[in-house]
Amino acid sequence: MCVSSATIDLSTQANIDEIKTTHVHLNWNVDFENQNLHGNVVLDLQTLVDNVDKVVLDTSYLDIKAVHFGDQVLKHQVAERYASLGSALTIQVPTVEKAGTNFQIKIDYATTENCTAVQFLKPEQTLGGKHPYLFSQSEPIHGRAMIPCQDSPSVKVTYSASVRSHLPVVMSALQTGVDEDADKEVGFKTYHFSQKTSIPSYLIAIAVGNLVGQEIGPRSTVWCEPEMIEQAAWEFSDTESFVATGEDLLTPYEWGRYDLLVLPPSFPYGGMENPCLTFVTPTLLAGDKSAVNVIAHEISHSWMGNLVTTNAWKHYWLNEGWTVFIERKILGRLYGEATRQFEALSGLKSLQESVDLFGKDSLKTVLNPDLRNGADPDDFFSKVPYEKGFNFLYHIEKVVGGPSIFEPYMKAYVQRFASTSISTEDWKAFLFEYMEKTHGAEMVKKLNTIDFDTWINKPGMPPVDPEFDTSLADACYDLAKRWDEARHSDDLSFSAKDIENFSAGQKIVFLEKLTDSEPLPHHLVQKMDELYNFTSNHNADLRLRWQQVCLMTSYEPIYPEVVKFITEQGRMKFVRPLYRLLHQAKNGAQLAVDTYLEHKSFYHPIAAQLIEKDIGLVKSL
Missing domain, CATH: 2.60.40.1730 (tricorn interacting facor f3 domain)
Structure with missing residues (x-):
């Protein structure tokens, strides 16, 4: 076509x-x-x-x-x-x-x-410490x-x-x-x-190193250094269920293999959807499968981004917003609708943080940003295309009448645009064409109630409250409220039982909610860690949120843990916000700069460029 x-x-x-x-x-x-x-x-x-x-x-x-x-x-x-x-x-x-x-x-x-696409690692930068390594990252x-x-x-x-x-x-x-x-x-x-x-x-990718593979499914092998192969094979053993669910939602998986490569710690992303071989960060190896939702995201890219591709980085949300939407559809199918809603709530929090960082009127919060005059698409990398894009599609699904109407459209969308590159205008035209042809003029009237211009071209948060189900989040919110209120009373009736039934995701949402309030006084931060043992937790997303809570109140006992975390892995999702907060914290600015300069060669060139802007070593655009 x-x-x-x-x-x-x-x-x-x-x-x-x-x-x-x-x-x-x-x-x-x-x-x-x-x-x-x-x-x-x-x-x-x-x-x-x-x-x-x-x-x-x-x-x-x-x-x-x-x-x-x-x-x-x-x-x-x-x-x-x-x-x-x-x-x-x-x-x-x-x-x-x-x-x-x-x-x-x-x-x-x-x-x-000076190549920014390929990172060469010395043996000492790898897990095994005996062989060099290289990997590419071209997006x-x-x-x-x-x-x-x-x-x-x-x-x-x-x-x-x-x-x-x-x-x-x-x-x-x-x-x-x-x-x-x-x-x-x-x-x-x-x-x-x-x-x-x-x-x-950008999807042509290579990695070279002391790599071994282990089968984890009928069409999947996990590759990594031999020192982590058993852990990786166990952590990603559910991969086939994600692929099969994606096929059920969309179209047959056409890439032949869905293999995984667990990279050395300096890999700057959670995952990269390179076809046939998703690259993933070792920060996903939490030991309890609590971080493998990233795999559902990268598998969703097999259709959204890899098969149906944006035709310009202005339309990046077509890759990422759609992928988050399908990722959460997969999680909903596997773990229930409440889980999908819970993930969406957490995503909305991340979107709000990006909007707060850039400013609600910033052009970097526009779904279709302006990339004229040699603008660097890397400077626009944030949760905006992911989460604002997801919320846009979620809103459309609600307006047209729910999953029973929207999910057949999703499949038709992939069938229509497979192996092509499209714009937001192409996407919108087909949405209207499909809905009118399949459901008639009344459906077009429903679509016309959506303010497409504001969603696509205006900055800030989504113009519509998504009203996500909070059933799994309410306990997290209630506990966060108790801790927030504790600053004004002597009541410290907290115990380890508060979170014993929380999933890793619920613990993270609890900590996210705390960042919405005024920073906690140090004695409460200390008490929380005594009860909940957050500092020693190995889930990387939880470590991020806990360290954010501590840095926001300049709780200096956490500084060594922050330095450890931002130098043992180079995933931008973690290192960039933590570098920013450490740089802003009391007695933290010089520590952030010194830490970065000492470990600069560890980071991927893309991550290094952005960290330098985050901590003021170079001027940000």
């Missing part, structure tokens, strides 16, 4: 209006000594208009060595760097007279030390730091790869074979991969 290009992607410098990439083949050598990937990329291209005489690609800090068109060496020029968008690579090609013409170019190149616009490409989600490609390495290699594709090196003394192998479902450039 033909999908409109209602929005130009302002985050690419490639000439995507004149030419498109259809397939990418990578020939890479993994060089741990020089900390780079080097080799070549072969791009299959197709002209979209007549008389094309150049190919313009996105690059960022790449060393471009040569460009070939068959046996011909082509002239090329790397432009000066522009804002966050990198340097345009312009390649002069023999004039292609007719639209629809296919041709191929090969680019010899290497990544450089949103870091694919151009790893591959000269049309780095736009509007361009979806199939890809293949041949990667030579002395350590095992995994990629966001299916492995098709492994060749022993001719010189077996060297110990190198070449790993071959193929991804036959088209994906945007």
